[in-house]
Amino acid sequence: MKYFVTGVAGQLGHDVMNELNKRGHVGVGTDLAPEYAGIQDDSYVTKAEYISMDITDADAVAKVIEDVDPDVIVHCAAWTAVDAAEDEDKQDLVRAINVNGTQNIADAAKKVDAKMVYLSTDYVFNGQGEEPWQADDKNYQPLNFYGQTKLEGELAVSKTLDKYFIVRIAW
Template identity: 55%
Template sequence: MKVLVTGVKGQLGHDVVNELRKRNHEAIGVDIEEMDITDSASVENGIKSAKPDAVIHCAAWTAVDNAEDEENIERVHLVNGMGTKNIATVCKELDIKMMYISTDYVFDGQGTAPWKPDCKEYNPLSVYGETKLEGERYVSELLERYFIVRIAWVFGQNGNNFIKTMLNIGKKYDSLKVVCDQIGTPTYTYDLARLLVDMIETEKYGYYHATNEGDYISWYDFAKEIFHQATELGHTDYSEDKLTIFPVTTEEYGISKATRPFNSRLDRSKLIENGFTPLPTWKDALNRYLKEILYSKTY
């Protein structure tokens, strides 16, 4: 199978291309230099010249706070909304299956019940969430052969993320504050890429939620486990006697430009119902990831 992957320079796009090639699929990774998704002519030329059997659309504006800046809002809509429409339009014309990577930010993050993948009670609280929802709607309205996969709390080798931030901050300070009232589950792009390729190889279309398995946790819980595992791996600078972590509420931490969802719990049960292998637990994923980046010092 030939698959075109957008956003190849990002954490997820990078891993998806690697996973496709590992399985002997022909992967064509593009970023803005090869195909500007905001330019309909560029998208048409890019997809028609590649002639893929499927498109996995990972490219997006993901700088959540910067998306709230007045000078960026139009561009964010152009990238996340119209960019996705441009791809879906060509996929429709050529009858190509499409996978769109979305986010828990399409919901308002209220309550404590995990969000079901087929829930339509959208109420995004940020420009990022609004524009990702725009993308979802273009895909679902234009296409019949589509996957919409919502993810959350992403970390991977290729780029910055919460884990790398914690490791770097933990080196510089003997105490830090981490938010304890935003709840969700982390997603390791290496594991997610395997699932996405599993999915694109099928015709089991629809909405899905995909994160690593395990208990729902707060960012504070996640930070504690990061430092605990790093210490276990021999990096004693992160041990409890040298580094203290204080839980704080979102309000206490300080106001950010974009409103974060308190409830990022995503119900993943549809994966098993449709015969897909769930991702490993987030603690297992964290352990494998830390071994990679601590050993290679890529943080």
């Protein structure tokens, strides 16, 4: 199975690529830099096929994903600086990455009939519940601007695709 992983220069994308390799899968990684610029630990991701791509560029995303033609896209790329996302001067960029970039990935996944795994966050909820939220809980109340953009990314995926998984993680 061929995987396309966004955000491989980050900690999560790095680890996802290496785990896929351990399980016998082929991974193609992408990030903004012209060549892989993540942790230089001599692991699989540092040697795997890499394609520079800006997820906010819809045409570039469509072309790259069409060329790669993956079975599965694991979308790890995101604006993850939660506190900085609250700065008004950064919010357009945060939304461009977490919402528009995710929409671009979902649109391209649909075109090539790939499954998509979208990594989201528990910040789509307010953290005030007394019982764990259920997997398909729609009682969203984003904790902050970052959570709002990740929720909008979730909705972009779920409204665009039939074959997707949304995984909410917390550090």
